[in-house]
Amino acid sequence: MSPGQALLHLTGGEALATNRFDLLRLLFAGGVAVFHAVALSAIAPLSDLENVLSHLAELCIEGFFIVSGALVFGSLARADDLADYAGKRVRRLYPAYAVIILLPALVSLIIAGPGALAQIAHYLGANLVFLNFLSPELPGLFQGQRFEEVNGALWTLKIEVMFYLALPVIAALMRLAGRGGWVVLLVLYVAGEAWRLLVPAILEGDGVAGMLNAYGPQIARQLPGQMAFFASGMALWLMWDQVKTRPGRFGLVGFVLFAASWLPWLEPLRAAGLAGLIAWAAFAPGPVLNAARFGDISYGLYIAHFPIIQMIVMAGVFSAAGPSIGFAAAAVLTVAASFLLWWLVEKPALRKDSHYRQAARDS
Numbered sequence: 001m002s003p004g005q006a007l008l009h010l011t012g013g014e015a016l017a018t019n020r021f022d023l024l025r026l027l028f029a030g031g032v033a034v035f036h037a038v039a040l041s042a043i044a045p046l047s048d049l050e051n052v053l054s055h056l057a058e059l060c061i062e063g064f065f066i067v068s069g070a071l072v073f074g075s076l077a078r079a080d081d082l083a084d085y086a087g088k089r090v091r092r093l094y095p096a097y098a099v100i101i102l103l104p105a106l107v108s109l110i111i112a113g114p115g116a117l118a119q120i121a122h123y124l125g126a127n128l129v130f131l132n133f134l135s136p137e138l139p140g141l142f143q144g145q146r147f148e149e150v151n152g153a154l155w156t157l158k159i160e161v162m163f164y165l166a167l168p169v170i171a172a173l174m175r176l177a178g179r180g181g182w183v184v185l186l187v188l189y190v191a192g193e194a195w196r197l198l199v200p201a202i203l204e205g206d207g208v209a210g211m212l213n214a215y216g217p218q219i220a221r222q223l224p225g226q227m228a229f230f231a232s233g234m235a236l237w238l239m240w241d242q243v244k245t246r247p248g249r250f251g252l253v254g255f256v257l258f259a260a261s262w263l264p265w266l267e268p269l270r271a272a273g274l275a276g277l278i279a280w281a282a283f284a285p286g287p288v289l290n291a292a293r294f295g296d297i298s299y300g301l302y303i304a305h306f307p308i309i310q311m312i313v314m315a316g317v318f319s320a321a322g323p324s325i326g327f328a329a330a331a332v333l334t335v336a337a338s339f340l341l342w343w344l345v346e347k348p349a350l351r352k353d354s355h356y357r358q359a360a361r362d363s
Contacts, residue, residue, distance in 0.1 A: 018244075018288060019282040019288065020288060020289060021067055022291045022292040023290075024067060024281060025291075025298040025299075026291045026298040026301070029299075031057055031060035032060050032302060032305075033301060033302075033334060034053060034056075035054055036153065037305075037309050037327055039054075040145070040146065040147055040306070040309045041309070041318045041326055042145075062226070064302075065156075065160075065230050066229045066230070066232050067233060067278065068230065069230035069231065070236040071233075072163070072164065072167060073167065073233065073234045074237050075088055076167055077171075077237070088351070088354070089164050091349045091351065092354075093299075096299060096303060096349075097154075097157060097303060099345055100307070101127045102124070104141060104150050104307055105120050105124055107138075108138035108139055111140035112139040116139040116140065120138060122134075122135050123137070123138050130161055132155060132157075133155065136151075137149060141310070142310045142314055145310065145314065146313075149306075151303070151306045153306040157303070159226055162222075162223040163223060163227075163230050170188065182235075185234060189227070189271065191227065192224045192227030192228040192230075193267075193271070195225045195227075196225035196226070196228075197267065199216055199219055199220040199225070200216035200217055200220050203216040203219070204216070228271035229275075233275065236275055236278070243282075251280025253276050254275060254278075255273070257269045257270075257273030257276060258270060258273030258274055258276070259273070261273050294339075295342040296346070297338035297339055300338035300339070300340075300341035301334060301335070304341065308330060308333050308334050308337060309334075312330050313326075
């Protein structure tokens with residue numbers, strides 16, 4: 001069956017509960033949160049520990065993009081039409097996101113007063129449409145800390161939304177290509193890696209490009225610079241049955257590619273290698289370990305941890321009580337906030353047939 005045919009015929013909804021993708025997303029969110037806890041608390045600035053955790057967080061984000069590529073592609077394949085697909089994406093992403101944007105703005109208004117209303121409005125206008133980089137800070141919050149951003153983890157949400165918008169077009173091209181659908185994925189993969197690796201070099205030098213040199217790494221990380229990871233996830237969805245029956249084979253190939261990607265000039269292999277490792281981890285024999293049984297908190301953990309850690313730093317917990325108490329407080333408050341987001345905001349916004357609701361125990 002060609003990729004175009006597979007896109008039309010894959011259902012797979014009932015199979016989503018027989019893997020560990022929920023657990024993987026939770027682990028990826030936790031990895032990013034651990035790095036931010038160390039970086040924001042400034043307990044070991046520019047140290048080897050912070051550097052290692054930074055690389056780990058980057059891999060976790062790339063893993064998120066691969067999992068999104070697979071599951072969102074599957075969501076599109078199962079959708080009745082584009083309106084159904086768009087509705088599912090909005091319900092899954094936006095309600096909790098809006099809460100995470102609005103709450104700090106309210107706290108800022110209370111602290112800074114009505115005189116800061118214009119700045120707060122600018123923050124809301126930019127962040128509610130995922131343009132966090134235009135207004136990352138709020139008056140009265142986190143000034144003088146190592147990082148003053150309200151929520152530096154949200155830059156990936158802009159990339160997710162751009163992928164959601166591009167996916168129907170990509171899927172249409174794959175259907176038109178028929179058996180050449182794999183070529184479409186390969187082009188996306190190669191183009192994404194070319195953007196990510198070549199943009200910083202192109203922006204070096206004089207002239208207009210040179211003026212953007214300082215922003216090269218940031219521009220390179222935007223879409224399409226992450227497309228290789230989404231494309232790898234889409235490939236996992238198209239090979240869902242093969243991955244389920246032969247996870248060890250995919251894991252072995254993934255390990256070889258992932259290890260090779262750390263060699264000079266072979267970094268573009270990382271997305272494919274990481275996808276193979278994720279395929280193995282998701283489908284390897286053994287207990288499924290339903291991480292969403294009592295609530296799918298991975299998304300909430302990801303979007304809530306940064307401002308909570310910032311708040312704990314601002315309150316002086318790390319400096320007064322020490323890193324252990326600071327990290328414990330951050331973990332407890334983040335997990336609690338994640339469950340509240342799930343039960344009060346995320347779950348009520350989802351349709352009853354949503355995989356995320358089915359994976360969690362009904363209240």
